Amino acid sequence: MHELSITHNIVSIVSEQAGNKQVCRILLEIGKLSAVMPDAIRFCFDVCSKNTPLEHAILQIHEVPGLARCLDCGNEFEIELLFGRCQCGSNRIQCIAGEEMKIKEMEII
Amino acid sequence: MCTTCGCSDNAKTTVTDMQTGKTVEIAHNHNHEHSHDHDHQHQHGDEHTHEHHHAHALHSHLHSSIHGTTVSLEADILEKNNRLAERNRGWFEGRNILALNLVSSPGSGKTTLLERTIIDLKEQVSINVIEGDQETINDAERIKNTGCKVIQINTGTGCHLESDMLARGLKDLNPPLDSVVMIENVGNLVCPALFDLGEYCKVAILSVTEGEDKPIKYPHMFQASQVMILNKIDLLPYLNFDVETCISYAKTVNPDIKIFQVSATTGDGMIDWYNWLKQQINFNPKTIQTKSAQPTLHRAT
Numbered sequence: 001m002h003e004l005s006i007t008h009n010i011v012s013i014v015s016e017q018a019g020n021k022q023v024c025r026i027l028l029e030i031g032k033l034s035a036v037m038p039d040a041i042r043f044c045f046d047v048c049s050k051n052t053p054l055e056h057a058i059l060q061i062h063e064v065p066g067l068a069r070c071l072d073c074g075n076e077f078e079i080e081l082l083f084g085r086c087q088c089g090s091n092r093i094q095c096i097a098g099e100e101m102k103i104k105e106m107e108i109i
Numbered sequence: 110m111c112t113t114c115g116c117s118d119n120a121k122t123t124v125t126d127m128q129t130g131k132t133v134e135i136a137h138n139h140n141h142e143h144s145h146d147h148d149h150q151h152q153h154g155d156e157h158t159h160e161h162h163h164a165h166a167l168h169s170h171l172h173s174s175i176h177g178t179t180v181s182l183e184a185d186i187l188e189k190n191n192r193l194a195e196r197n198r199g200w201f202e203g204r205n206i207l208a209l210n211l212v213s214s215p216g217s218g219k220t221t222l223l224e225r226t227i228i229d230l231k232e233q234v235s236i237n238v239i240e241g242d243q244e245t246i247n248d249a250e251r252i253k254n255t256g257c258k259v260i261q262i263n264t265g266t267g268c269h270l271e272s273d274m275l276a277r278g279l280k281d282l283n284p285p286l287d288s289v290v291m292i293e294n295v296g297n298l299v300c301p302a303l304f305d306l307g308e309y310c311k312v313a314i315l316s317v318t319e320g321e322d323k324p325i326k327y328p329h330m331f332q333a334s335q336v337m338i339l340n341k342i343d344l345l346p347y348l349n350f351d352v353e354t355c356i357s358y359a360k361t362v363n364p365d366i367k368i369f370q371v372s373a374t375t376g377d378g379m380i381d382w383y384n385w386l387k388q389q390i391n392f393n394p395k396t397i398q399t400k401s402a403q404p405t406l407h408r409a410t
Contacts, residue, residue: 002268002300009186017182024177028186035303035329082328083362092364101186109177 003040006101007048010041014106018053025058025107033066033082033098057106066098121265122274125246126281127253135277190304193272197307200279201290207390208290210306212330213314214323215296218340220248222314222373223291227255229376230383234390235288239278241270241295248293258282269300272307287392302329309389310335317341317348321355328362336367338382343372 014026030038038061049055066079070086070093077086079098085091125132185191201208211219227236238259240249249261260282262274275292284290292308294301302311313334315323318341324331331337337359339352352370359366367385371378 002303005267005271005300006186009189013184013186013188014182017180017184035299082332083325091361103182103184103186105179105181107177107179 003036004044004048006036007041007044010045010103011048011052011054013103014054015052018106018108021053021108023054023057023106024109025060026054027060027062027104027106029062029064029100029102029104031064031066031098031100033079033095034101036101038063062104064098064100067096068093069096121263122267123263123265124274124278124281125249125261125263127246127249127259127261135274187303187305190272193276194305194307197272197276197279199307200276201307201309204284205287205391206284206290207288207386208292208306208308210292210294210301210308210311211314212294212298212301212311212334213296213316214298214319217296217314217316217319218373219293219296219314220251222338222340222371223293224251224255225373225376225379226291226383226386227252227257229379230386231256234387235285237282237284237288237290239270239275239282239290239292241274241293243267243295258284264295268295268297269304270294270306271304275306287390289386289390298323298327298330302327302333312336312338314338314340315355317345317350317352317355321351322358324355324359324362331359331362331366334363334366336369336385339368339370340373342370342377343375 010026010028014023028041030036030041041061042059045054045059049057066082067076068079068084068086069076070088070090072090072092073086073088075086075088076096079093079095082095083091084093086093122135123132124135197208211223213219223238227238230236236257238249238252238257240246240252240259240261241264242248242261243264243266245263246261249259252259260278262270262278264270264274270292279290282290292306294306298313311330311334313330313336315337317339320326324337339355342352345352356368359368369378369382369385371382373379
């Protein structure tokens with residue numbers, strides 16, 4: 001959802017950084033638990049990047065798997081949902097990776 | 110156009126001051142700051158006439174193994190919204206205002222809950238309201254009838270409030286020091302979870318006419334909320350809604366979530382919600398009722 005609004009933010013931030021340079025590639029880091037669908041971002045990107053320095057830029061998305069830490073025993077384990085249970089039985093877990101929504105880098109020419 | 114939720118960049122966001130009836134359109138933060146006017150037009154008659162010169166130039170760059178310069182950005186995509194949200198948070202703190210962001214799916218009874226809360230606490234707490242809806246000022250009219258100040262933000266096709274919209278609404282609302290601002294977000298259990306507005310906390314409202322598995326279906330929202338209000342409990346005898354299951358789902362997603370079971374229509378259970386609300390405010394609620402009395406401020410002198 002809301003990927004259009006998010007893609008607009010991406011284009012706006014990168015354009016600002018690129019100044020009047022042309023951007024040929026950007027790399028995003030999107031967590032698998034971030035509620036943002038990479039395919040929807042790709043879909044919106046073509047539309048949002050029109051008439052900006054990002055037009056025709058290659059969009060790379062690195063998806064980060066979910067990782068949680070148990071607040072009771074400290075164990076770290078992979079998660080596919082935002083909630084879950086640690087081996088120790090506790091459901092007090094903290095998501096430590098997988099919610100990223102970042103622009104890692106851009107390549108300018 | 111957002112393919113899933115209908116959010117559009119052409120959304121016309123408006124702010125309506127219910128006190129004056131004035132409506133203004135606000136420029137949303139989706140505007141592009143860089144208008145590039147590189148002239149990449151080909152001359153007619155050029156041997157390589159084609160429409161995608163821009164793309165072609167880019168490809169030739171890539172294929173000629175002259176790589177561009179990679180610049181590390183490490184930028185948070187929602188940074189702009191988050192930065193403005195922090196400003197709003199400071200704005201609230203400076204005025205000693207408790208701001209709550211009420212989130213739910215459409216039809217959960219947010220407005221009814223707000224109406225009742227405002228009326229029941231009228232003598233104790235000063236509450237003002239920011240109403241968020243895609244269209245109409247109906248909810249704001251209802252809130253206005255309780256006698257409190259209300260600003261309606263219409264997001265057009267937008268599916269959530271963002272911090273810049275709230276900042277604009279607050280200017281018109283101009284809430285007094287030592288008060289409570291209730292922000293009724295657009296009815297949507299997905300997008301508002303991601304957009305911080307600068308509130309003290311989110312309060313999720315779930316009604317028993319919905320499925321009891323909503324907390325695990327929309328975990329982002331219930332994880333982002335400190336409180337869950339289970340509304341319309343007066344209807345439980347007529348429904349197959351398992352309260353215990355619902356609560357266990359909510360606790361699975363967010364073990365620390367506070368849960369109140371209420372009926373905003375009959376008033377059942379509302380007292381617990383009021384007590385929680387009064388515990389959160391950083392001023393003596395009773396001092397609000399007499400206008401001449403100086404509120405007890407927690408300020409260093």
